[in-house]
Amino acid sequence: MKYVSEFRDPALAQSLATAIAREADPARSYAFMEFCGGHTHAIFRYGVQDLVPSNVRFVHGPGCPVCVLPMRRLDDALELAERHGVILATYGDMMRVPGSGRRSMLTARSAGADIRMVYSPLDALALARDNPDRQVVFMGIGFETTTPATGMAILTARAQGLANFSVFCNHVLTPPAMAHVLAAPGVALDGFLGPSHVSTVIGAGAYRPLVAHYGRPLVIAGFEPLDVLQSVLMLIRQVNEGRQEVENQYSRVVTEAGNTKAQGVIEEVFALRETFEWRGLGSVPDSARAIRPELADFDAEARFAISEKQSREVKSCECPAILRGVKQPKDCKLFGKACTPETPMGACMVSSEGSCAAYYTYRRVETMAEMEAAE
Amino acid sequence: MSGILRPGAAVEMAHGGGGMATTRLIREIFARHFANPILDQGHDAARLNLPHGRIVMSTDAHVISPLEFPGGDIGSLAVHGTINDVAMGGAVPVALSAAFIIEEGLPLETLDHIAASMGAAARKASVPIATGDTKVVERGAADGLFITTTGIGLIPEGIEIAPERIAPGMAILLSGTLGDHGVAILSQRQGLAFGTTIESDSAALHRMVGDMLAAAPSIACLRDPTRGGLSATLNELAEAAGVSMTLKEAAIPVRPEVAGACELLGLDPIHIANEGKLVCICPPEQAEAVLNIMRAHPEGRDAAQIGAVGAHAAPGTPGLLRMETLIGGMRVVDWLAGEQLPRIC
Numbered sequence: 001m002k003y004v005s006e007f008r009d010p011a012l013a014q015s016l017a018t019a020i021a022r023e024a025d026p027a028r029s030y031a032f033m034e035f036c037g038g039h040t041h042a043i044f045r046y047g048v049q050d051l052v053p054s055n056v057r058f059v060h061g062p063g064c065p066v067c068v069l070p071m072r073r074l075d076d077a078l079e080l081a082e083r084h085g086v087i088l089a090t091y092g093d094m095m096r097v098p099g100s101g102r103r104s105m106l107t108a109r110s111a112g113a114d115i116r117m118v119y120s121p122l123d124a125l126a127l128a129r130d131n132p133d134r135q136v137v138f139m140g141i142g143f144e145t146t147t148p149a150t151g152m153a154i155l156t157a158r159a160q161g162l163a164n165f166s167v168f169c170n171h172v173l174t175p176p177a178m179a180h181v182l183a184a185p186g187v188a189l190d191g192f193l194g195p196s197h198v199s200t201v202i203g204a205g206a207y208r209p210l211v212a213h214y215g216r217p218l219v220i221a222g223f224e225p226l227d228v229l230q231s232v233l234m235l236i237r238q239v240n241e242g243r244q245e246v247e248n249q250y251s252r253v254v255t256e257a258g259n260t261k262a263q264g265v266i267e268e269v270f271a272l273r274e275t276f277e278w279r280g281l282g283s284v285p286d287s288a289r290a291i292r293p294e295l296a297d298f299d300a301e302a303r304f305a306i307s308e309k310q311s312r313e314v315k316s317c318e319c320p321a322i323l324r325g326v327k328q329p330k331d332c333k334l335f336g337k338a339c340t341p342e343t344p345m346g347a348c349m350v351s352s353e354g355s356c357a358a359y360y361t362y363r364r365v366e367t368m369a370e371m372e373a374a375e
Numbered sequence: 376m377s378g379i380l381r382p383g384a385a386v387e388m389a390h391g392g393g394g395m396a397t398t399r400l401i402r403e404i405f406a407r408h409f410a411n412p413i414l415d416q417g418h419d420a421a422r423l424n425l426p427h428g429r430i431v432m433s434t435d436a437h438v439i440s441p442l443e444f445p446g447g448d449i450g451s452l453a454v455h456g457t458i459n460d461v462a463m464g465g466a467v468p469v470a471l472s473a474a475f476i477i478e479e480g481l482p483l484e485t486l487d488h489i490a491a492s493m494g495a496a497a498r499k500a501s502v503p504i505a506t507g508d509t510k511v512v513e514r515g516a517a518d519g520l521f522i523t524t525t526g527i528g529l530i531p532e533g534i535e536i537a538p539e540r541i542a543p544g545m546a547i548l549l550s551g552t553l554g555d556h557g558v559a560i561l562s563q564r565q566g567l568a569f570g571t572t573i574e575s576d577s578a579a580l581h582r583m584v585g586d587m588l589a590a591a592p593s594i595a596c597l598r599d600p601t602r603g604g605l606s607a608t609l610n611e612l613a614e615a616a617g618v619s620m621t622l623k624e625a626a627i628p629v630r631p632e633v634a635g636a637c638e639l640l641g642l643d644p645i646h647i648a649n650e651g652k653l654v655c656i657c658p659p660e661q662a663e664a665v666l667n668i669m670r671a672h673p674e675g676r677d678a679a680q681i682g683a684v685g686a687h688a689a690p691g692t693p694g695l696l697r698m699e700t701l702i703g704g705m706r707v708v709d710w711l712a713g714e715q716l717p718r719i720c
Contacts, residue, residue, distance in 0.1 A: 004638060010625070013702035047704015119565065119640075225702045341709075352641060362706040365695060 007224030008046070016229040017051040023236050029055040031188060032235050033325055035178060036195040037064030037353025038223050044362035046225040052232060059187065062177055062323040063195055064353035065142045065170075066093045067346075068278045072311040073170055074099040080137050080168060081105070081113040084304050087131060088115045089124035090139040097347045100311045121153035121167075128157070128165035137300045140167045145197040147171040147289060148262035151269035154291065154298045168300040169291050172276065174198045175210050176287035182214040184281075186326045191235040193228065194220035196250050201266075203258025204248045215244045222250040269295060279313070279347065280323030319346035322355055329359040330367045330374070336360060379403050384483045391477070391511025401509060404487050405475075408494035411503035413470065421505035423470055429530040433460035436523045442489060444563050446555075446574030449522055450493030452650060455579045456601070457526040458500055462581035463597045463653065465536035465588060466528030470505040471497065473524050477509065478517040489520065500579040502526070528581075533592050538615035540595035545684040546662035547620060548655040550583070550669050551576070551677040553605055554633045557647035562636060571632050576674075578651030583672040587655065591665050596656040604646040606696070606708050608654055613694030622682035622698040622708065646711040656684065 024030065034040055040060045043049060049058060062068050078099055081088040088105070095105045095117060109115040114134075118124050124138035140150040150167055157165040174195060181187060194207060199220045207218050217238035221231035231249040238245060248254055269292060276288030291299040313320070317339070318332035329335045329348070339345040341357060348354035359367045379399050389396040406414065413421050437453045447455075454471065461468045473493070477486065497504050504524075530536075555576040562573055580599070588594060596616075600608040605627075613620050629637075629644045637644050651674055657665055662680050669675030688694045696708045 004634075008701045010702055044706060046700045046702050047706045048702070050704035051702065225700075229702075361709045364707050364709070 004224065007222065007226045009226065012226055013051060013229060016226065016233060020051075020056065020229065020233050020236060021053050023233065023240065024053050024056055025240060026053075026055065029057060030190050030236060030239060031057045031059050032191050032193055032232065033059040033061045033181065033187075033189050034193040034221075034228075035061035035063040035174065036193075036198065037067065037351065037355070038196065039063075039193055039221065039228060040355055040358050041353060042223050042225060042228055044358040047362075048225055048228050051229065056232065056236070059189060059325040060322070060355040060358075061181065061325060062278065062280055063143065063174065063198075064348070064351050064355075065146075065172065066097055066351035067319065067323060067348045067354045068172065068177075068280060069097075069141060069170055069347065070277045070279045070311070071099055071313055072277070072309065075309055075311045076306050077139055077168055078103060078105065078108050078113070079306060079309075080300060080304060081108055081115050084135070086114070086135040086137045086304075087127055088113070088137050088139060089118045089127055090115065091119075091141065092117045093351050093353075094139060094141065096344060096350045098314075098344055098350070100309075121150050122156075125153050125156060125162065125165060128162050132164060135164050135166070135303075138165070138167045140169045140171055143172055143174050143195070143198045144201045144266070147270065148201065148259075148265045151265040154269050154295060155265065157298055158295065163297075166298050166300040166303050167291060169270070169289060171270065171289040172278070173287050173289070174202065175206055176284055177278065177281060178207075179210055179214070180281050180284045180287070181325060182210075182216060184324060187324065189216060189325070190239050191217040191219070193231050193235070194218045194246075196221060196223045196227075196253070199250065199254040199258070201259050201262045203256055204246055204254055205256050206258065207246045211244055211246050217244050217247070219247045220250050220254050222253070280320035314345045317346040319348045319356070322348055329356045330370050332356070335371065336364060336368050380483055380487055386477050386479060386481045386483060386486060386511055388479055388511055388513065391509060397509065404483070404490050405507060405509070408490040409497065409504040409507070410494070411505070413503050413505040421470065421472070423505065425469065425529065428532075430527055431461055431464035431466040431530060432525065432527045433457060433464065434523065434525040435460055436521065438518070438521050439560065440518060441563055442485065442519050444575055445559050445572050447577035447650075448489050448492050449520060450489035451496040452577050453522040453524045454493055454496035454500065454502070454504075455577050455650060457524040458502055458579045458581050459599045459653070461526040461528035462584040463536070463599055464528065464530065465534040465584075465597065466530045467585060468500070468502045468526050468528040468581050470503055471524050471526045473504050473507040473522060475507070475509045476517050476521040477511045478519050479511055479514045481519050486520065496579070500581065502579075502581075531588065534588055536594065536597055538596050538612050541612060541616035541618055541656050541684055542595065543618060543684055543686050544659055545595060545656050546659045546680050547609070547622070547682040547684065548657065548662060548666060548669070549605070549627065549679055549681045550580070550653045550655070550675040551651075552628045552630045552633065553600075553649060553652070554629060554637060554644035554647035556650040557604070558633045558636045561640070567636070573630070573632050573636065576649055576651035578674045580651065580653055580674055583669060583675050584653070586668050586672070587665050590668050591657055591661040593661065594655055594657045594665065598654050600649050600652055600654055602648050603711055604644070604648060605654065606645045607710055609696050609708070610710050612654075612656070613696050616684075617688050617694050619685035619688060619695045619697065620682060621685055622696070624698050624701045626679055626681045628677045628679055645708060659683070
């Protein structure tokens with residue numbers, strides 16, 4: 001596979017691993033947070049941690065949109081499908097996330113709710129065109145990567161005069177969440193592996209204020225295993241040399257300014273919410289998007305009366321602490337026992353970007369052994 | 376053109392009523408395309424003359440959507456699928472039965488195509504469809520057409536295919552590229568266009584299996600990695616045999632276009648269904664010979680050794696499937712939870 005297999009080359013991986021082993025100072029440890037769940041999975045999928053010394057540690061960040069969505073928002077989406085009778089269009093990752101009472105979109109669908117899995121908001125637009133008598137709500141979720149596509153769908157719906165399409169907007173922002181993690185007590189981080197796809201939209205420049213303020217290095221990293229290894233090496237060099245800079249390993253795609261056209265769509269369609277609830281992080285100011293009032297016709301929260309509800313997370317689920325990077329999946333009593341990908345108790349076990357799913361899928365044996373040893 | 380196949384004609388409830396319409400449907404579509412001496416006897420039950428010995432029997436229901444896809448259709452799939460299940464028991468397939476559940480409204484032309492393809496697949500495999508049944512259900516009670524095929528086969532002397540015979544040190548062979556069928560279906564179903572058409576690998580494997588067993592009767596186990604893909608098949612076998620297994624990712628053949636589609640959709644080829652591939656576990660000293668035999672068949676052209684059986688698992692613990700990744704790390708290869716879901720960011 002051209003342009004992909006080059007970034008999985010075993011010999012190059014070995015030479016990067018050798019450089020990391022040579023340059024990592026054995027007298028200290030390095031804790032790097034990969035913000036994005038896509039990186040977490042790349043690390044596990046390719047066994048990257050087997051190629052770095054034990055004093056270089058990956059801390060898994062909250063960059064998994066499904067994981068950080070509070071249960072309340074999922075319950076709201078289920079209400080839209082069940083009580084308001086809409087066609088709810090959603091990305092596949094949402095389908096198995098447990099809401100209140102262990103219900104999920106899958107269980108709601110089998111009980112008769114009309115929930116459709118789509119690959120793109122454009123598929124949701126097509127559903128609205130094909131079902132003129134029904135209201136179609138697209139579950140907008142994700143970081144800056146997916147926000148422009150949702151925005152384009154709203155602009156297209158307006159241009160086509162589609163009166164039966166709206167978006168339940170849950171889009172969130174990366175830099176405020178990073179700042180929140182750095183400001184919170186309990187996590188000692190030596191640097192960030194910056195997101196790949198998010199950075200293509202917001203650009204490397206978006207991280208500079210954060211890095212200047214908190215004094216932690218950040219290397220924007222591609223999603224392939226060689227990208228991750230090279231970025232780790234770049235972070236180790238920054239730490240060793242006492243530098244705190246934004247560096248761009250993923251320069252084959254990410255520019256300083258980012259995708260200004262996509263940023264324009266975001267600005268046109270969305271405003272900043274004053275604050276937004278994140279699972280794990282709590283209320284984070286200026287961290288999420290809402291649809292602008294002048295486009296309220298396409299805002300499901302304006303169109304439908306969504307009831308107030310008390311959504312309660314599963315008590316012993318450690319998802320929140322895992323999302324902040326202060327705990328690991330092995331610190332959760334439910335991991336691999338009550339909570340598995342088949343019977344998930346928390347979103348981190350469901351999403352293809354969740355840390356618990358990564359540990360369970362790729363490193364279950366080692367993790368369970370560590371849990372037993374700790375007991 | 377036969378009588379019932381008028382342009383635009385569709386299956387009606389009367390075609391399942393047992394009267395003249397049923398007889399014509401069977402005669403003009405099924406009997407015409409499946410014609411063989413056993414079926415042509417016209418009995419309710421097929422009579423087969425078999426030697427004494429060990430017989431395998433396997434059944435498989437086919438509910439695929441869409442009914443026709445690049446590289447095959449539900450008819451050829453129903454023939455290949457059951458032939459392969461019989462062959463994976465180490466047996467030589469002897470005959471098939473076929474039961475059709477047809478939704479009212481299915482175009483007769485579609486049914487005719489599928490029956491023709493089914494008959495052609497059976498003839499090509501030299502395994503007759505010896506008996507069958509047809510039912511028609513109301514519109515909405517089925518999705519076009521469901522086909523259940525059952526097959527029987529004879530196990531030759533000296534062949535013993537069983538997961539319990541898998542032993543530490545044995546070689547794990549795969550007959551070709553992974554994921555072709557699943558990606559072909561997915562791309563049809565979702566209307567995804569990838570530039571090149573990805574074709575299903577649907578094929579009958581019994582001739583290749585026959586040659587493999589003739590040359591290496593000590594093959595311990597054969598399995599076709601259909602639903603759940605290679606990961607499900609090997610996890611099942613590791614568990615049944617109580618052994619660990621280690622794969623080498625770099626050795627697993629995947630077509631570039633399938634790898635590309637999987638990359639795009641966030642899928643892993645080792646979880647995706649195949650309909651014309653097999654996994655063979657055999658003593659290591661026979662691996663090369665078996666691979667050469669596989670490669671001499673078109674269905675086994677890309678055959679490769681993809682891993683080896685490791686030690687017995689500790690008592691009371693399940694066997695474990697691991698993989699050395701492309702870059703030299705290690706990871707567990709898990710069963711798939713739920714359906715494979717695409718990434719969102």
